[in-house]
Amino acid sequence: MQAAQAREKRTRPPQPAPDTARLVRRAQAGDRDAFGELYRLHVDRVFALCLRLTADRDTASLLTQDAFVRAWRNIASFRGESRLLTWLHRVAVNVVLDHRRDERRRLDRQIDLGDGGDPERHAAVPPSPVGTRRDLERAIAGLPAGARTIFTLHEIEGYRMREIAEMAGVAVGTVKAQLHRARRLLREVLT
Missing domain, CATH: 1.10.1740.10 (RNA polymerase sigma factor, region 2, helix turn helix motif)
Incomplete structure (x- = not known):
């Protein structure tokens, strides 16, 4: 029951x-x-x-x-x-x-x-020491617009890839590629 x-x-x-x-x-x-x-x-x-x-x-x-x-x-x-x-x-x-x-x-x-x-109006964010939330926010803000949107929706707002694809009007594969790109760029900036 x-x-x-x-x-x-x-x-x-x-x-x-x-x-x-x-x-x-x-x-x-x-x-x-x-x-x-x-x-x-x-x-x-x-x-x-x-x-x-x-x-x-x-x-x-x-x-x-x-x-x-x-x-x-x-x-x-x-x-x-x-x-x-x-x-x-x-x-x-x-x-x-x-x-x-x-x-x-x-x-x-x-x-x-x-x-x-x-x-490409968003230049890469200059490297900064890892560790602060502000560093992460700056790095996210420095992402290209598409990658920033996908990263924010998936990692911060918690949307599923399928939902993001529907909202953005793109294929799920495009969402995965943009998310991978965002993560790679963030790693480069933050390390």
Whole structure:
């Protein structure tokens, strides 16, 4: 009997906290104040994710706002099968990936027009002594954008390779290659 209950408990989706669930329902009904409260509860975590993915505070701030605008527009699609924060993270990751695609297109147009855009804008981080969290954060920030995104989603946020591939619209093999590249570059910088 206990095994069946434990199995059932593991297969049920996590239930949001009662206050969050109530706020989500109100926001889905169009209540801007309820969504504002959800924003206040989660903005710091979403910003932290955007910052880790972009390594730029200004860009992260703009993309955080874009993520919440997109979340407001799509709150009705939130079905509660995961925690709201998980859903918001997915929205934010999609916003960051869209931004990165737009930037790549803009750079490609500049290069095609002879404006001399530099596709590898992230120079390698100079080596520093191993041991501090700040060293690791600097090294991650110095990774090329694609490798940084994959590394952050997999190693820090805990997404599976298949999930990352779906979010990024690439093959799982590409995710594995980018993750391997990120780890290799980090080893080079940190040792």
